Amino acid sequence: MAAPEVKCPTCNKPVQWTKEAKFRPFCCHRCRMIDLGDWVTEGHKIPGERAVDEMMSEELAAELLRQADKP
Incomplete structure (x- = not known):
């Protein structure tokens, strides 16, 4: 049975889904790093x-700063 083939998410080159394809689903280290950079x-x-509301985190940061200024 032949190994499944997928397309590299970055450049669309075919990649054999085997243990030897160490960057799978990417075709190479470069494509893997391009994807990481996009994230x-x-x-x-x-x-x-979002898991944490941005407004809430700003309010929390302001409160922590206020508490840090107290003696």
């Missing part, structure tokens, strides 16, 4: 609401 710069996002 880091928020080029990729998981749809839905």
Whole structure:
């Protein structure tokens, strides 16, 4: 039975899904790092609401600063 073949998510090259394909589902280290960079710069996002509301985190940060200023 032949190993399944998938397309690299970055460049669409075919990748054999085997233990020897150490970057799977990517074809190479470069494509893997490009994808990671997209996540880091928020080029990729998981749809839905954020786990922590941004306004809440700003309010929390302000409160922590106020408490830190108290003797």
